[in-house]
Amino acid sequence: MAWVWLLVAGVLEVVWALALKQSNGFTRWVPNVVMAAGLFASFWFLSLAFKEIPMGTAYAVWTGIGAAGIAILGMVLYGEPISLARIGFLVMVLIGIAGLKLAA
Template identity: 55%
Template sequence: MTSILGPWGLLALAGILEVIWALALKASDGFSRPLPTVVTIVGAAASFFLLAQALKDLPAGTAYAVWTGIGAMGVAILGVIWFGEAINAFKIAGILLIVAGITALKLA
């Protein structure tokens, strides 16, 4: 799949979709709410598809770590904002470490 986004753009979009499906999973209340359930399933499928396309050109370990890092960071931040999850210095430090890790992998 040739994309104007390139492999890193596809990977970033896959990571954003991972955040969307993970938050929809939380909102689905154990798959008991139809709309968040559909968003979870479609978002996960699209995220995996884009990750697979990015893996055609990127090293697997790097791409997977960046994809999960984007997801973890996004869900942690938006979980605090949308679901009122707890925030503390350790969570902030963890998010900053994820950003540092993603940056290091991108530059490697």
């Protein structure tokens, strides 16, 4: 279950980061609440994953899921630049996450 908790934590990291963007500098109430709840829940699930997965591996996977997820959604939802280089480096992040899972 630890890997499931880690995946949930990573997805929630994407949720709170998106809500942070939507909060417009903490000026909008609903995105602020979503961000705070997502942040708390993300850390909680990460702490559950730490019980069984080595801390370095879990943290790297968690941040990788968040970074890749936000980069992809930034391109899709916010019109951030899309280039072969960005996509290639995102693929490398995802390969790194898979490698850490396999090596754990």
